[in-house]
Amino acid sequence: MNQQTYESFFVNFANKTKFHIIVCLQKKEMNVGEISKCIDEEQSKVSHNLQKMAACNIVDVKKNGKERIYSLNKKTVMPILKIVQKHVIENCDCVYCINKCPVKIKNAV
Numbered sequence: 001m002n003q004q005t006y007e008s009f010f011v012n013f014a015n016k017t018k019f020h021i022i023v024c025l026q027k028k029e030m031n032v033g034e035i036s037k038c039i040d041e042e043q044s045k046v047s048h049n050l051q052k053m054a055a056c057n058i059v060d061v062k063k064n065g066k067e068r069i070y071s072l073n074k075k076t077v078m079p080i081l082k083i084v085q086k087h088v089i090e091n092c093d094c095v096y097c098i099n100k101c102p103v104k105i106k107n108a109v
Contacts, residue, residue: 008056009056009058012052012053012056012058015049017039017041017045017046017049018049018052018053018058020038020039020041021035021039021046021049021050021053021059022058022072022077022081024038024039025059025070025071025072026072026078026081029069029070029071030069030070030071031067031068031069031070032046032047032050032068032070035050035070050070054070057073057076058072058073058077059071059072059073059077060072060073060074
């Protein structure tokens with residue numbers, strides 16, 4: 001894999017909107033409207049980001065009639081988040097990391 005491939009993958013976690021989508025989807029699978037409410041963003045912005053995340057297989061999409069239901073990729077993304085959670089709990093003692101985190105990491109996964 002080249003550097004651009006890694007960048008394409010990790011931008012999904014570094015982008016604030018995409019990260020908030022990931023945090024919401026850790027709780028349960030949701031449609032675009034539910035995700036929009038969860039992160040307090042416009043549906044069009046959420047849809048645009050979900051499309052990019054689906055292209056990178058960060059999220060899985062299933063159709064229920066006209067509705068699309070999104071969930072995190074359980075095979076790869078969920079294990080990555082658990083590793084990150086473990087790292088944060090064991091290694092991130094700095095006040096900045098704890099106070100600036102948009103979610104409570106210990107409860108996120």
